[in-house]
Amino acid sequence: MGCAPLMASSVSSPLKPRAREIVAAARILLEQEGPEGLSMRRLAERLGVRAPSLYKHLADKGALEAAIISEALAEQADAFEAALSGAADPLAQIGAAYRAFALAHPHLYRLINERPIAREQLVPGVEDRAARALVQAVGGDPDRARAAWAFAHGMVNLELNSRFPPGADLAAAWRQGIDAFRLVDLRGRQHARREPPA
Amino acid sequence: MGCAPLMASSVSSPLKPRAREIVAAARILLEQEGPEGLSMRRLAERLGVRAPSLYKHLADKGALEAAIISEALAEQADAFEAALSGAADPLAQIGAAYRAFALAHPHLYRLINERPIAREQLVPGVEDRAARALVQAVGGDPDRARAAWAFAHGMVNLELNSRFPPGADLAAAWRQGIDAFRLVDLRGRQHARREPPA
DNA sequence: AAGATCTGGTTAACACCGTTATCCAGCCTC
DNA sequence: GAGGCTGGATAACGGTGTTAACCAGATCTT
Numbered sequence: 001m002g003c004a005p006l007m008a009s010s011v012s013s014p015l016k017p018r019a020r021e022i023v024a025a026a027r028i029l030l031e032q033e034g035p036e037g038l039s040m041r042r043l044a045e046r047l048g049v050r051a052p053s054l055y056k057h058l059a060d061k062g063a064l065e066a067a068i069i070s071e072a073l074a075e076q077a078d079a080f081e082a083a084l085s086g087a088a089d090p091l092a093q094i095g096a097a098y099r100a101f102a103l104a105h106p107h108l109y110r111l112i113n114e115r116p117i118a119r120e121q122l123v124p125g126v127e128d129r130a131a132r133a134l135v136q137a138v139g140g141d142p143d144r145a146r147a148a149w150a151f152a153h154g155m156v157n158l159e160l161n162s163r164f165p166p167g168a169d170l171a172a173a174w175r176q177g178i179d180a181f182r183l184v185d186l187r188g189r190q191h192a193r194r195e196p197p198a
Numbered sequence: 199m200g201c202a203p204l205m206a207s208s209v210s211s212p213l214k215p216r217a218r219e220i221v222a223a224a225r226i227l228l229e230q231e232g233p234e235g236l237s238m239r240r241l242a243e244r245l246g247v248r249a250p251s252l253y254k255h256l257a258d259k260g261a262l263e264a265a266i267i268s269e270a271l272a273e274q275a276d277a278f279e280a281a282l283s284g285a286a287d288p289l290a291q292i293g294a295a296y297r298a299f300a301l302a303h304p305h306l307y308r309l310i311n312e313r314p315i316a317r318e319q320l321v322p323g324v325e326d327r328a329a330r331a332l333v334q335a336v337g338g339d340p341d342r343a344r345a346a347w348a349f350a351h352g353m354v355n356l357e358l359n360s361r362f363p364p365g366a367d368l369a370a371a372w373r374q375g376i377d378a379f380r381l382v383d384l385r386g387r388q389h390a391r392r393e394p395p396a
Numbered sequence: 397a398a399g400a401t402c403t404g405g406t407t408a409a410c411a412c413c414g415t416t417a418t419c420c421a422g423c424c425t426c
Numbered sequence: 427g428a429g430g431c432t433g434g435a436t437a438a439c440g441g442t443g444t445t446a447a448c449c450a451g452a453t454c455t456t
Contacts, residue, residue, distance in 0.1 A: 041414085052416080052435080053434055055415075055416085056433055110312075110313075114312040115308075119360065131363075143373075144374040144378075147374040147375035147378065149356070150350075150351075150352030150375065152348075153355065154349055154355065155344075155345070155348040158348055161314045162315055163311075164344065165325075168340075168344060173344040175341075180345065216403095250405090250407085250444075250445080251405050251406075253443095253445085258444075
């Protein structure tokens with residue numbers, strides 16, 4: 001065989017066209033029905049095909065999920081970078097973007113975060129893009145960026161899982177957290193250290 | 199029938215003795231094998247019984263999980279209150295307790311947080327105890343308590359799901375977060391508002 | 397004491413799930 | 427035209443939660 005197709009398809013995305021179709025359909029199914037509704041059989045049905053055929057294109061369900069997750073992380077990074085570009089108060093902007101993304105795609109967010117991540121199955125580098133935006137927003141310190149990330153992550157997680165009491169004022173809690181991570185900035189810290197997170 | 203057993207067993211825990219045995223075994227199974235290893239059949243096998251018999255004592259798997267979660271939340275509240283009692287820097291103490299509990303029971307922690315919670319199936323009030331401790335540690339403001347909770351929750355969640363890059367200094371990130379939520383305290387805020395969280 | 401009821405187990409079965417093995421039709425290349 | 431690759435098909439295995447029907451023994455009632 002010629003080596004052309006191997007190279008062409010593995011540059012931007014490691015998936016061949018048919019596999020990308022399947023992943024796209026899987027994502028729609030996931031966002032409509034939630035992680036427990038995403039089954040190989042139901043996915044196949046939507047594609048007008050029988051379940052075993054899917055395995056001609058994807059190794060297993062984990063690979064399917066990893067593909068969806070990679071896609072979602074890339075979109076999340078896009079949203080962060082957009083929120084960051086030319087904004088006063090980048091921290092608040094990126095926090096709002098984080099929450100907006102999660103609320104717009106709750107099932108997707110759950111898929112990403114309900115299990116330990118299979119890092120080796122992800123598209124390489126897709127995690128770092130989102131992280132880089134956060135580090136920048138927080139002033140360059142990776143440790144503080146991780147703390148702020150954890151805050152946003154926790155807020156969204158608790159909100160999506162209905163862990164806050166019914167009457168809780170989430171906007172106020174967000175404000176408290178953002179303020180907490182911003183105020184430290186007013187005291188003597190060196191920012192602009194600008195080293196990549198890992 | 200006499201009404202005595204009904205009253206006696208539903209005061210402290212709503213479960214009858216046999217059901218409590220089952221829940222105890224389920225928790226062991228969960229902590230050993232993780233949420234995906236917790237199946238009704240495997241649980242029954244450990245109890246020397248067939249799976250359908252379990253349904254004589256628990257409505258369904260969700261009720262089983264809710265019982266485990268209630269138990270775990272109560273223990274978590276215990277740990278928080280212990281960490282809180284007579285400590286300088288209660289915020290750091292409670293943060294450490296939060297992380298320690300999660301790392302000691304990672305599978306349990308995942309069960310609690312991987313899905314939206316079925317609040318009506320929980321033992322009533324068990325959520326509030328842990329919340330109250332946090333509100334107290336943070337100085338009385340429920341919104342700030344929720345923000346701090348989200349931070350701790352997010353840190354643990356990201357750690358357990360391996361979402362931090364391999365070399366990340368988690369202790370430093372914890373310090374950053376704790377400092378962020380404590381430093382606000384040094385500026386003019388009214389604490390000791392001491393109202394219940396919900 | 398006898399009968400009814402409750403308790404807590406059983407087996408069989410249903411509808412799903414992810415996955416594998418095997419087969420087969422069509423197409424592309426040599 | 428022959429061979430191999432591609433992308434479907436069916437059948438099947440072992441696993442899941444769950445329900446229905448049945449049944450032995452204890453216990454309560456009359």
